[in-house]
Amino acid sequence: MFCRVDVTTLKALAEPNRLRIVEAxxxxxYDVGSLTKQLDMHQPQTSKHLRVLSEAxxxxxxxxxxxxxxxxxxxxxxxxxxxxxxxxxxxxxxLDRLDAVLQGLQExxxxxxxxxxxxxxxxxxxx
Amino acid sequence: MTQTQIVRExxxxxLRIERTFDAPxxxxxxxxxxxxILKQWWGPHDWTMSIHRFEPHPGGVWVYSMRPxxxxxxxxxxxxxxxxxDFVAVEVERRLEFRDxxxxxxxxxxxxxxxxxxxxxxxxxxxxRLHIRTQSESQQLLxxxxxxxxxxxxxxxxxxxxxxxxxGESA
Numbered sequence: 001m002f003c004r005v006d007v008t009t010l011k012a013l014a015e016p017n018r019l020r021i022v023e024a025x026x027x028x029x030y031d032v033g034s035l036t037k038q039l040d041m042h043q044p045q046t047s048k049h050l051r052v053l054s055e056a057x058x059x060x061x062x063x064x065x066x067x068x069x070x071x072x073x074x075x076x077x078x079x080x081x082x083x084x085x086x087x088x089x090x091x092x093x094x095l096d097r098l099d100a101v102l103q104g105l106q107e108x109x110x111x112x113x114x115x116x117x118x119x120x121x122x123x124x125x126x127x
Numbered sequence: 128m129t130q131t132q133i134v135r136e137x138x139x140x141x142l143r144i145e146r147t148f149d150a151p152x153x154x155x156x157x158x159x160x161x162x163x164i165l166k167q168w169w170g171p172h173d174w175t176m177s178i179h180r181f182e183p184h185p186g187g188v189w190v191y192s193m194r195p196x197x198x199x200x201x202x203x204x205x206x207x208x209x210x211x212x213d214f215v216a217v218e219v220e221r222r223l224e225f226r227d228x229x230x231x232x233x234x235x236x237x238x239x240x241x242x243x244x245x246x247x248x249x250x251x252x253x254x255x256r257l258h259i260r261t262q263s264e265s266q267q268l269l270x271x272x273x274x275x276x277x278x279x280x281x282x283x284x285x286x287x288x289x290x291x292x293x294x295g296e297s298a
Binding site: 091094097098099106 | 142144148149169172242
């Protein structure tokens with residue numbers, strides 16, 4: 001079957017400053033001010049990137065005593081991280097089935113001969 | 128006899144699989160290119176696959192659908208899954224390459240489902256070694272991003288983050 005990779009997540013992350021924000025947030029939650037200072041950006045720029053990340057479901061904001069504190073949502077990263085696991089399981093099962101089909105085809109070839117022999121044998125026995 | 132080796136490519140969501148089958152190359156090739164055989168193993172267990180179009184030549188199209196054998200719940204809607212692959216390379220008993228993706232019943236692709244699959248067929252003393260490389264659309268996005276000089280080590284970053292986040296969750 002298919003393993004879907006969330007294109008929204010990838011597109012949101014395919015921008016260097018947004019990726020830097022995500023890296024910074026992996027250390028823990030921050031508000032816009034601390035992120036702006038830490039990453040040496042301008043606050044409107046930080047806010048704009050945080051909005052994109054929030055719309056893509058990558059970060060979530062919580063209001064804590066007047067401050068908006070941003071943190072990462074684990075789900076999009078788990079999805080990306082599990083792609084390889086999913087795809088290797090998919091191929092493992094698919095190739096097991098191919099293996100069985102190949103064995104069947106090869107045994108099938110000799111089964112045909114065997115059943116011919118059986119039938120001949122029965123015919124000999126029948127009156 | 129089978130041997131499976133799964134190698135994850137460094138830093139990109141691509142996967143290489145090597146596996147040896149106890150069958151000659153001609154038969155393994157037929158199993159990939161004869162739709163009657165292909166449909167017996169391509170789809171998951173307990174699903175029935177139908178192949179509606181199958182044109183194994185470069186530029187050719189392979190359209191298929193899969194239905195679960197179990198009857199769906201009355202209110203579940205149509206469980207049929209559709210897919211469409213485009214053949215990029217077809218070299219008899221040597222190499223196949225195609226782009227595979229899930230679609231709706233009208234053939235419209237589902238975003239993010241595309242995978243490029245490359246299959247190499249190698250004779251190994253009467254047995255067949257398959258080399259399969261699968262890469263997701265995300266890597267194509269990644270390559271596009273890299274071509275624009277955007278991000279380096281992007282997927283490694285994601286992997287690292289995923290690990291941290293998972294560690295955080297299980298803690």
